[in-house]
Amino acid sequence: MIHLPLSIPTGITNFLYILLALFIFGILILVHEAGHFLCARLFKVTVKEFAIGMGPKLVSYTSKKTDITYSLRLLPLGGFVSMVGEDEENDDPHSLNKQKPWKRLIIMAAGAVTNITLGVLLMIILVLTPKFVIGGTTVSMIDPEYVQTQSDELLVGDRIVKVGNTPVHYYQELSYEIMNKGYEPTDLTVIRNGEKKVLKAVVFPIITDQGASFGDMFFMVNPVKKTFGSVVAYSFYSSFSTIKMIWDSLISLITGRFGFSSLSGPVGVTKTVAEGAKAGISSLIYICIFISMNLGVMNLLPVPALDGSKIVFVLIEMIRGKPINPKYEGYIHFAGIILIIILVIAVTFKDIFSLIR
Numbered sequence: 001m002i003h004l005p006l007s008i009p010t011g012i013t014n015f016l017y018i019l020l021a022l023f024i025f026g027i028l029i030l031v032h033e034a035g036h037f038l039c040a041r042l043f044k045v046t047v048k049e050f051a052i053g054m055g056p057k058l059v060s061y062t063s064k065k066t067d068i069t070y071s072l073r074l075l076p077l078g079g080f081v082s083m084v085g086e087d088e089e090n091d092d093p094h095s096l097n098k099q100k101p102w103k104r105l106i107i108m109a110a111g112a113v114t115n116i117t118l119g120v121l122l123m124i125i126l127v128l129t130p131k132f133v134i135g136g137t138t139v140s141m142i143d144p145e146y147v148q149t150q151s152d153e154l155l156v157g158d159r160i161v162k163v164g165n166t167p168v169h170y171y172q173e174l175s176y177e178i179m180n181k182g183y184e185p186t187d188l189t190v191i192r193n194g195e196k197k198v199l200k201a202v203v204f205p206i207i208t209d210q211g212a213s214f215g216d217m218f219f220m221v222n223p224v225k226k227t228f229g230s231v232v233a234y235s236f237y238s239s240f241s242t243i244k245m246i247w248d249s250l251i252s253l254i255t256g257r258f259g260f261s262s263l264s265g266p267v268g269v270t271k272t273v274a275e276g277a278k279a280g281i282s283s284l285i286y287i288c289i290f291i292s293m294n295l296g297v298m299n300l301l302p303v304p305a306l307d308g309s310k311i312v313f314v315l316i317e318m319i320r321g322k323p324i325n326p327k328y329e330g331y332i333h334f335a336g337i338i339l340i341i342i343l344v345i346a347v348t349f350k351d352i353f354s355l356i357r
Contacts, residue, residue, distance in 0.1 A: 154188065
């Protein structure tokens with residue numbers, strides 16, 4: 001738990017949490033851009049600027065040795081690594097456009113990969129904290145007030161191995177899959193007395209949040225002994241489950257299961273990180289894991305102006321044997337930037353209105 005002296009007024013305390021949230025958000029963006037930067041330097045691509053944030057410069061420093069400008073900008077909406085030959089043709093052999101496609105592919109993907117890798121490392125740290133309990137999938141207790149309506153009931157001692165068609169290995173995967181699928185009757189596959197058994201159309205309690213329905217667990221599970229193997233396995237499966245959660249949420253937004261109110265911009269993210277800091281170090285670490293992986297997954301989407309779109313252009317070049325006209329690629333990325341800015345502004349206003357209501 002994070003404690004602040006009782007003598008500090010609540011308003012100042014909240015302000016400190018907000019500063020902490022902005023600092024963490026900035027660090028996660030820094031890690032993302034550092035991935036691009038380090039790979040660009042590895043392949044000897046000429047870098048013009050390494051920036052955290054967008055908009056006007058607050059502070060900047062230009063290295064006399066490398067001529068690279070390092071800057072902190074006003075708006076905490078992202079960052080960028082500006083490379084020679086990134087948006088235009090350049091004859092410099094160290095420009096990005098003169099690099100082989102596989103090198104450009106690595107440079108473009110490096111930011112997202114770095115964020116996801118950081119998320120996995122933070123997950124391992126979270127699991128290693130003394131108070132963290134690794135939950136398994138073996139049922140230890142069933143809520144006596146919940147009446148099971150399916151013909152074949154879930155029993156204490158059952159080890160759940162699938163929710164619907166999705167395998168589960170530990171508690172985080174189990175709880176998420178039930179939350180995601182359990183708003184309607186869902187099959188559970190269990191190991192009972194050494195035999196596999198499918199419980200058809202299990203009905204879970206329903207909870208509702210922001211107009212969307214989710215399943216809820218009516219049972220508890222046994223903990224798993226914390227060993228080197230279980231720590232590594234839990235961290236791996238939980239990281240994969242978190243990435244799946246992000247992907248499922250995106251699909252739910254597209255299909256309309258989740259509404260616009262479910263989106264969060266910089267204001268909403270800052271609020272969430274601040275609340276996580278208040279709740280305790282474990283909550284804060286998990287929120288950092290989620291945001292870091294979210295940055296990684298979202299940047300890999302083939303949306304114009306994002307890394308994923310640039311990766312698609314490189315892949316097309318590798319398939320057809322020649323690049324797409326940089327002018328047309330630039331138009332597409334510019335249109336993407338405009339749309340992203342509009343979306344960020346809309347979500348930011350939504351977050352602000354939700355705070356003042």
